[in-house]
Amino acid sequence: xxxxxxPGILNFVLFVIVILLAAKCHYSGETIEGIPVTDSYNICxxxxxxxxxxxxxxxxxxxxxxxxPYNWAIQENYSDTMYGITASNIWDAxxxxxxxxxxxxxxxxxxxxxxxxxxxxxxxxKQDKNIKVKELGEIDLKGHNCYWVKFENDDxxxxxxxxxxxxxxxxxxxxxxxxxxxxxTDNYMDKICRLKQLANSFELVENNN
Numbered sequence: 001x002x003x004x005x006x007p008g009i010l011n012f013v014l015f016v017i018v019i020l021l022a023a024k025c026h027y028s029g030e031t032i033e034g035i036p037v038t039d040s041y042n043i044c045x046x047x048x049x050x051x052x053x054x055x056x057x058x059x060x061x062x063x064x065x066x067x068x069p070y071n072w073a074i075q076e077n078y079s080d081t082m083y084g085i086t087a088s089n090i091w092d093a094x095x096x097x098x099x100x101x102x103x104x105x106x107x108x109x110x111x112x113x114x115x116x117x118x119x120x121x122x123x124x125x126k127q128d129k130n131i132k133v134k135e136l137g138e139i140d141l142k143g144h145n146c147y148w149v150k151f152e153n154d155d156x157x158x159x160x161x162x163x164x165x166x167x168x169x170x171x172x173x174x175x176x177x178x179x180x181x182x183x184x185t186d187n188y189m190d191k192i193c194r195l196k197q198l199a200n201s202f203e204l205v206e207n208n209n
Contacts, residue, residue, distance in 0.1 A: 032118075032119065032122060032136055033119055033122040033123055033126070034126075035122060035126075035133050035134075035135060035136050035149070036135050036136075037135070037136060037137050037138075038135045038136075038137050039137055040135060040137070040150070041137055041139060041148050041150070041163060041192075041196070042137070042139060043189075043193075044192070044193035044196045044197070045193070046197070046200070047197060048193070048197070049193075049194045049197055051069040051194075051197075051198075052069060052070070052071070053069070053070040053071070054067045054068065054069060054070060055067070055068055055069075055070045055074075056068075056201075057074070057076075057085060058205075059083045059205075060083060061083065062205050063083070063107070063169075063172070063174070063204065063205055064105070064107075064176065064202060064203060064204050064205055065202075065203050065205065066085065066105060066198070066199075066201050066202045066203070067198070067201040068085075068087045068103075068198060068201075069087075069089070069198075071091065071092070072087045072088060072089050072090075072091075072092075073087065073088050073089075073090050073091060074086070074087045075087075082106070082107035082108060082109065082174070083107065084104065084105055084106040084107060085104065085105045086102070086103075086104040086105075087102070087103050087104070087198075088100065088101060088102040088103070089101050097158070097183055098183050098185050099191075100182065100183060101180075101181075101182055101191050101194060101195055102179075102180070102181045102182070102195075103178070103179065103180050103181075103195050103198055103199060104177075104178075104179045104181075105176060105177070105178055105179075105202065106176065106177045106179065107174055107175070107176045107177075108174065108175050108176075108177070109173055109174055110173055110174070110175055111173050112175075113168075114145070114147065114166060114167075114168040114175065115147070117166065117168070117175050118147040118149075118166050121149070121166070122136065122149060125149070125151055128153075130153050130154065131151050131152070131153045132151060132152045132153070133149060133150075133151045134150045134151060134152060135149075135150050136148060136149040136150065139165065141165065141167050141199075141200065141202065142200075142202075142203050142204075144167045144168070144170070144204065145167075146165045146166060146167045147165070147166045148163060148164060148165045148166070149163070149164050149166075150162065150163050151164075152184065158183055158184070159183070159184035160181055160182070160183060160184065161181070161182050161183070161184050161188045161192065162179065162180065162181050163179075163180045163192055163195075163196070164177055164178065164179045164180070165177070165178040165199055167202070167204065169204050169206065170204075170206055171206050176202070176204070178199040178202055180192055180195035180196065180199060182195070
């Protein structure tokens with residue numbers, strides 16, 4: 001009877017929805033420092049957004065290069081004698097903070113292995129009461145194994161979504177952080193994927209000392 005079939009159909013639809021949601025973000029059951037390892041950062045499509053005219057910026061010491069939108073606000077800086085870059089679409093976003101996207105590249109000198117450095121970073125993030133570490137995982141960046149972490153912070157009154165990739169040079173004791181930040185909105189992942197597309201252009205120059 002139809003009245004008997006409705007619950008079965010409803011249960012099937014709910015089952016399909018659950019499967020689709022699970023497929024979008026697969027949790028392996030593994031954790032690092034108590035934070036679940038997922039592949040949610042891997043769902044972004046490659047080169048799906050056209051930023052228009054681009055500019056490639058290289059480290060003055062030929063350690064890395066990255067391609068960024070020509071019309072973005074780009075600021076160069078040094079940290080621990082390391083060269084870094086901060087870029088944002090602040091001119092395009094105007095007075096709408098929900099459209100703002102920010103990407104920074106920061107280098108640090110360390111004798112730690114990538115995994116040790118990353119675990120210490122997670123421990124530090126978890127100790128900050130204004131930060132909620134949500135998930136993390138691994139990803140490849142031009143032949144370099146990377147770790148990434150997603151965390152939220154609302155110390156400014158607005159919830160910010162952060163994804164940070166960690167990549168280490170094979171030949172130098174240097175680790176670079178590729179930090180993407182957007183305001184928490186319904187479509188925040190679309191903005192994160194756009195920033196990831198830019199972060200994926202980051203390339204370490206390994207043939208120099």
